[in-house]
Amino acid sequence: MDLGFINDFISPDRFERLVIALVFLSIALPIVYFVRGRVRKVVTKRHSEHYGMLAAKILHYVLMMIVIVIFLTELGLSLTPLLGAAGVLGVAIGFASQTSVSNIISGFFLIAERPFSVGDVIQVGQTVGVVLSIDTLSAKLRTFDNRFVRIPNETLVKSEVINLTKFPIRRVEVNVSVAYKEDLKRVREILMDIAESNPLALQEPAPLINFSQFGASSVDLFFLVWTNKENFIQLKNELNEEVKHRFDKAGVEIPFPQMVLHRDD
Amino acid sequence: MFSDNKSLWDAFALPEDSPVYRRIGPLHLWLWRKSDELWVTHLNSNDEADLECPDEDADWRRWALRNGDHSAKLNPMLPNKSIVVKPEYDIHLLRNSKVRTYTRVPISVDIQVIGETTSSITEIPTQVLSNTWFGSFINGELCYWLATSARRSMPLDLIQPNHAVCIMDIRNQSDDDLKMDRICLRVERLSLFMQDGYLWADDTEITYEGEDGTAQIKNDGLAPYEVKDAVKLTEPRQPHKRGLAERAFFLFRDSGE
Numbered sequence: 001m002d003l004g005f006i007n008d009f010i011s012p013d014r015f016e017r018l019v020i021a022l023v024f025l026s027i028a029l030p031i032v033y034f035v036r037g038r039v040r041k042v043v044t045k046r047h048s049e050h051y052g053m054l055a056a057k058i059l060h061y062v063l064m065m066i067v068i069v070i071f072l073t074e075l076g077l078s079l080t081p082l083l084g085a086a087g088v089l090g091v092a093i094g095f096a097s098q099t100s101v102s103n104i105i106s107g108f109f110l111i112a113e114r115p116f117s118v119g120d121v122i123q124v125g126q127t128v129g130v131v132l133s134i135d136t137l138s139a140k141l142r143t144f145d146n147r148f149v150r151i152p153n154e155t156l157v158k159s160e161v162i163n164l165t166k167f168p169i170r171r172v173e174v175n176v177s178v179a180y181k182e183d184l185k186r187v188r189e190i191l192m193d194i195a196e197s198n199p200l201a202l203q204e205p206a207p208l209i210n211f212s213q214f215g216a217s218s219v220d221l222f223f224l225v226w227t228n229k230e231n232f233i234q235l236k237n238e239l240n241e242e243v244k245h246r247f248d249k250a251g252v253e254i255p256f257p258q259m260v261l262h263r264d265d
Numbered sequence: 266m267f268s269d270n271k272s273l274w275d276a277f278a279l280p281e282d283s284p285v286y287r288r289i290g291p292l293h294l295w296l297w298r299k300s301d302e303l304w305v306t307h308l309n310s311n312d313e314a315d316l317e318c319p320d321e322d323a324d325w326r327r328w329a330l331r332n333g334d335h336s337a338k339l340n341p342m343l344p345n346k347s348i349v350v351k352p353e354y355d356i357h358l359l360r361n362s363k364v365r366t367y368t369r370v371p372i373s374v375d376i377q378v379i380g381e382t383t384s385s386i387t388e389i390p391t392q393v394l395s396n397t398w399f400g401s402f403i404n405g406e407l408c409y410w411l412a413t414s415a416r417r418s419m420p421l422d423l424i425q426p427n428h429a430v431c432i433m434d435i436r437n438q439s440d441d442d443l444k445m446d447r448i449c450l451r452v453e454r455l456s457l458f459m460q461d462g463y464l465w466a467d468d469t470e471i472t473y474e475g476e477d478g479t480a481q482i483k484n485d486g487l488a489p490y491e492v493k494d495a496v497k498l499t500e501p502r503q504p505h506k507r508g509l510a511e512r513a514f515f516l517f518r519d520s521g522e
Contacts, residue, residue, distance in 0.1 A: 167403055168398075168405065168407075169402065169405075199395055199396065202395075203396070203410040204349070204397045204398055204447070228407055
């Protein structure tokens with residue numbers, strides 16, 4: 001088999017360029033990854049994980065672009081035809097991948113508007129989870145039962161997103177129903193005492209007890225207590241349990257739906 | 266009674282055969298060295314009587330000791346967060362007037378083991394304080410909540426072993442009267458001093474100039490003039506910052522509804 005054409009193609013000059021380009025790549029790539037890691041660590045420490053991830057990504061793409069351009073130049077390839085081809089190809093790909101482009105542009109909106117950051121707990125539709133990353137095409141969440149959810153950026157821009165941890169404090173709402181015969185003043189005293197004696201409940205903003213409605217079988221109240229966002233679930237559980245316990249102890253009836261039937265003889 | 270309080274903060278040996286018991290106000294504390302481990306448990310109870318033995322179902326925590334860690338020391342600490350002080354009755358401060366108030370703050374106890382070096386192992390509050398929010402719904406800080414009578418003098422018989430007396434000199438230099446219904450006391454910047462078994466913190470000087478709740482706050486790090494000869498026991502958790510302008514008065518206008 002005649003392999004002369006290979007010898008012609010890999011001339012000593014080209015071989016030398018290839019070696020230089022590969023050596024450059026083997027040095028440049030670890031440096032890019034090292035710099036990306038350092039920048040992420042420093043920016044995360046000084047600002048937040050969100051900005052750390054963002055800075056690392058931007059830096060990574062810019063450096064990789066520079067590395068690729070230098071690598072190709074070292075190989076002796078002219079970039080002009082490549083860029084021309086990329087332009088034509090870009091139009092073709094653009095038509096074929098409108099959704100992806102939409103996701104990329106939506107990603108920029110998400111970064112600029114910053115409705116949530118990495119580490120926040122958000123709710124999108126029925127999905128609630130911790131934001132793991134906001135990437136070029138999608139945001140990744142970890143739900144509380146440890147499922148991985150990928151939500152396209154376009155969906156996040158179009159739909160209602162509730163950020164559950166944006167603000168430092170949250171209000172726990174407990175629906176309390178008591179029988180019509182109960183003294184509401186006494187019920188109010190018990191509920192306020194429950195809030196005041198729980199160390200997770202904030203004293204300010206003060207707990208509130210609001211009248212909800214005269215229900216079919218009960219007088220319905222809202223018991224509203226503030227806490228810092230980290231303690232929300234724990235306080236909600238504790239308040240519900242404590243209300244039941246204290247009502248039982250004080251003989252306050254929590255009614256269940258009931259119907260009075262009159263027999264007409 | 267209070268001569269005993271001096272020795273509360275002295276170093277003590279950790280025998281292996283039985284737990285060491287200490288009571289600081291409502292905090293009952295037991296430390297037990299078992300071979301090369303230190304076991305610690307505590308109980309917060311207003312029971313006046315000493316409790317020589319912990320409950321059988323007490324929740325012990327264990328630390329592995331280094332060779333030679335055979336003694337320990339309790340160190341009084343002010344709470345690890347600022348305290349929002351709520352006077353029993355609102356105090357109104359007229360323009361260009363000044364008031365000196367005394368507040369008893371429940372301390373925490375820092376447990377240190379002593380060997381070749383001294384190491385803190387844990388901190389236990391002598392009284393569990395409620396939390397509160399100081400700021401707006403969007404920004405602010407988590408603080409402890411303390412209702413107080415904000416006395417104008419502090420009779421010594423009111424000071425319990427788990428109390429440190431914090432003094433605030435509040436001056437109103439604004440053009441309006443100042444209603445003080447809640448005051449943020451930055452205890453993390455205060456040192457602790459002891460005289461005759463009583464714990465005192467250095468003065469906090471608060472000067473209100475009418476800037477929407479913010480005030481100039483100064484701590485000099487020296488014992489208050491009431492106890493000039495007091496010995497410094499504890500350095501502040503955060504270093505002193507001279508002439509710091511911070512929010513000191515409560516401005517929570519939104520009801521949250």
